[in-house]
Amino acid sequence: MTAPEPAPAWTTTAWLNTAEALTLEKLRGRVVLLHAFQMLCPGCVARGIPQAQRVAELFRGAPLTVVGLHSVFEHHEAMRIESLRAFLHEYRVGFPVGVDAPGAGGDPIPATMRAYGMRGTPTTVLIDARGRRRRQIFGVHDDLLLGAELQTLLLEADSLPDPLDDAPRAPGCDEGRCATAPADG
Amino acid sequence: MTAPEPAPAWTTTAWLNTAEALTLEKLRGRVVLLHAFQMLCPGCVARGIPQAQRVAELFRGAPLTVVGLHSVFEHHEAMRIESLRAFLHEYRVGFPVGVDAPGAGGDPIPATMRAYGMRGTPTTVLIDARGRRRRQIFGVHDDLLLGAELQTLLLEADSLPDPLDDAPRAPGCDEGRCATAPADG
């Protein structure tokens, strides 16, 4: 059993839904769900992105940030940033989305996708509050298991300072009561 | 903020899918998901029971027991034990199910349902490894949140001895890696 490694840095050419580029360093202290997708990937549209949106909504009081990564490895002309921007608007995607940088030396696989060794889209990566990659899932993941895995990382994160806010803690139970995310009262 | 209270004892007249009656005492050391349902409750059949089945399957390597409770508060003649037994068979429900005892003094609400103050079916109760009620949800609960809540209790349970088995730990992440439930490899 090896210790978890730091998550590779993100290499991006643009960001949408955020005023400034996001980096793992800026998010230190928070759990990160990185959702790599393509806007013309049917499984991403039907399943992966809606799941990421639900995570962002249900855990919005927790020290968790959902980050999209548009990792295009086919049909590059079809998924330029103008199309992506319209896609995010029409599908009401509110979380920040980075555009994965083109692969080096003609590599059709974009740079971040390559650095993470992703096998395709959708891919969900869970990064802990110390910036370490803890889980990487290719394809759609079960909500029950994803919830459990996120909670593990959130409980760990509770002992670290959250750099971004003083929001209420993760959903879950403490000595006195079990709190759901804000949406659930 | 008050400390969590011990979960009320179960009062049942019969058990299915188990050789012997289950009690909270016997399950001490394990997290318990108690799913109260009626076999003719559409929301239970379409949503609640399938969720409980998925929990039982996905967390089967964890110190977690899913227990059904057939709490009939209407149409008593329609949901006798012969019907319940056939229902469990046809719907492939494999977890133990207790039959909630009739209410005292002509109370139409069965005894355990009354003791827990349940408002109807389906109701999901989460009980920690110390036998304390930590969460009670009337209606269908979100998988992501349920997964997170179960994980909180499972991580707590890790520090207690499991009376029933030495199965692998809960899905989730440790220092070395993130393990899913056995079904996910």
Added chain:
Amino acid sequence: MTAPEPAPAWTTTAWLNTAEALTLEKLRGRVVLLHAFQMLCPGCVARGIPQAQRVAELFRGAPLTVVGLHSVFEHHEAMRIESLRAFLHEYRVGFPVGVDAPGAGGDPIPATMRAYGMRGTPTTVLIDARGRRRRQIFGVHDDLLLGAELQTLLLEADSLPDPLDDAPRAPGCDEGRCATAPADG
């Protein structure tokens, strides 16, 4: 190619959701969708009965009658009429339902199911306005095809007097316009 045969008569022991027993003779002049089910058949509950309910609702202005047939061939004790009555109530099934009569001479297959040669539940039978069996489907049927098949029989029925009412015609197009069912304006 043989001419369609008259649909076998129904042999029932009771009826629910109707003041009097239904027979094919009484329904002559109307298209009949006969839906054979068991209340503890998961495919019937999840798919077949909801489809029959939508047909009853969407075509309620047409000369069409949806008839349920409770054809129990297993777990007889579990699905007695008290249970069936509660089931219809809880699932908001409003169409008439006949209870298929026990098979003769100890046959576990009930009488009408045997007469129609049904292979199981759910089974949907389409009977034309002349009382002839035109289609029999075991398992769930596609809505698009079912709609097309019903419409064929309804257009034929238009040339026959409707014994039960003077309701508006079937959904569909005439020389002047295309009318949807009442629910669709």
Added chain:
Amino acid sequence: MTAPEPAPAWTTTAWLNTAEALTLEKLRGRVVLLHAFQMLCPGCVARGIPQAQRVAELFRGAPLTVVGLHSVFEHHEAMRIESLRAFLHEYRVGFPVGVDAPGAGGDPIPATMRAYGMRGTPTTVLIDARGRRRRQIFGVHDDLLLGAELQTLLLEADSLPDPLDDAPRAPGCDEGRCATAPADG
């Protein structure tokens, strides 16, 4: 009650999934389901296009042609033909798709959409074998009703020669038997 009017001609700038441009004249003798969509319209992607695909598949033995119309009235830069081509590939859309021509004089509504008076996307138009518009639905339409409406037009079409093929007739019942679409045996 007025007689149905001829469907307006289609004004397009390109076609995909077909060797040559389609016109209503070429399709005379066949029923036409015209499905107007935008590739970034969530309701089209999730519901409308899959329904059109199922119609194309289930009725493929019938004198029926499903035609897509890409009618972009917002985010024009985001849905250029390169993007549309990739979209059709990724979503396995096999029916012919015309690109609606830009509106005249700066009209943001494309030409065919304007000529048909469509209110948005998805819109489904049913055109009979004589080239007359018989039904126009904005939003998602019920499969049962759509099947019934198509069958009305297909039965009418049976008396006209089919210009494109001698394929088997529509699903439905004749004097001898009820035939499903080829996929259903």
